[in-house]
Amino acid sequence: MTNREVVVDLASFQSELTVQDYKNIGATKAIVKISENTNYVNPYIRSLIDRSAGGGVNGFAFYHFGRFYNDSAAVAEANYFIANAKRYANVQPGTLLILDAEIKGMPTSSVIAFLQTLRNAGYHTGFYTYKFLLPQFNLEEIHKYADFFWLAAYPLGGQPGPRVPDFNYFPSANYVDCWQHTDNLLGYKVDGSITLTDNAIKLFNPSEVKAEEPKPTPSPNQNNVKYDSWTDDLGVKWYKEDGTFTLSESINLRWGAKTDSDLIATLNPGDVVKYDAFSKHDGYVWLRQVRDNGQFGYLASGECDSNGKRTSAWGKFE
Template identity: 25%
Template sequence: MNKHKLKALILTVGAIFMAFLMVNVTSQAARMDMVDVSNNNGYMSTAEYTSMRNEFGVKALTVKISEGTTFKDGYAASNIANGQAAGLYVNGYHFAHYKTRAQAIAEADFAGQAAKAAGLPVGAVLATDVESAEEQGILSQATNDRNNAAFMREIQKFGYRADIYTSGSWANNKMTIKGKTGWVAGYPYVMSGQKWYTNNNAWQWSGSARFRISYGGFDVSQLYTDYYTAGQKSTVKPTDKDAVKANNQEANKNTSKPSTSAKWVKESKIYTLKTAVKLRIGASTSSSVITTLPA
């Protein structure tokens, strides 16, 4: 790419980025339909889950069950019980380390047994969380597809429904995520009313959402299908719809707002790229790719 084309591309991308910043983030706020928790969030009470439901519109909870073939989440049982008591539909997930078909089956057996012991109800989703750069990241798409399929077939033997969680940059790149399946993570740098991954079951749009009576940040997702609620409509509804709307809009603002200390700097330089570089709309590697700058 010659210098003039590269400069024009940078100016165009800058204009696109500025346009994103100028959009009203409160319009069509992404919903907090589902929250996922693990031992990193500590003990979560029924009162906390009830607040999430009543004030933020959370419908479903997905609890970390296990990791690899040695780790069982110590908070899984209490999260499942307390989430159910709050009227949420409860699912589980397993953090994958497998690199072979045999390892995938072994991890599924470990996860299924751990889920049963923790009280995850039959019929719930038990998703495989596939995002390890050191493990699945070095494998081909075909190998990851084979391993994921083996895990999902095995987990169904325990009475659970299967799905795959991964990042948007890995979906249909490092592994196949078919339409009407998959729970895909992608965090917009600026929320602007857009919806991502609408052809999948769920979109995890933030990893730092805040809830009124809970400490720390949480992963939240918008659901596009009823897969994570098993086609059921909860008999327990939010008690304050106005609060749900306001809190969802505030979560969108807090997730997407750039640092107030950031300053725009006008400068002109020439760079030589030794390798191809993907230009993304945000700072995260899961952000959508605008274009690839060749070496």
């Protein structure tokens, strides 16, 4: 018997969900929105991954909201999706990347062009649409290019949906791996789905995909006063401080303030980092670098003892 797992799909609308919210929801898989058209990237990709992982999600896939009506535009959007999935989610070959096809008039040939572009780049491919839109597509043809089919069908009205749906309402269709059965799972304003096949579960766990440790998120009340402090939703205390740090040795810049967080780059001696906050935890003094699109980078600037006293500095502060 196929193991049923709860899946949530996460976009900017879910940016306020906390680690505890995800624990309450009880999902084990998540599909995170990366992009839309060729001019939008979800600014909350990293925090959505980090918080949901902290709340119990152990497998990820990623999706793009398609806006194309011809094959060339489909290829352009697929390449935009791939580039930003690499940049913000560190996707590796074998990751499941999904097309969200929910606009009227999208040609089947263009869907296939999009999926072929993903597959040619080494990714597993997925196709998502609503039951009422399914007749506009040639599912038999699309299925040849899609490793995963995710179908949405649920009652309108926004009423809280259960964690496990009533299968008497399952939308009959071929090849369905995952069923989105509510747009308000347990009242948390998040789309809820359930896996239907072993194939679905396998694709959420490609061996190269790794979710980093949850990273700090700033308090909405922080200001520019030096040493204004806040505690993030993981219990780590941060202090506001604007400054620059010039490295005296090579240091890894990471997506999170943990030594096993995903790597952004290795910085070299002489590189200058502008930072806006610091934290002392896990034996290091961490700095937070502000990046594009609301993202942050983190680096250890030296060591500290168990009382938070700095014992070394791997560069010069200004």
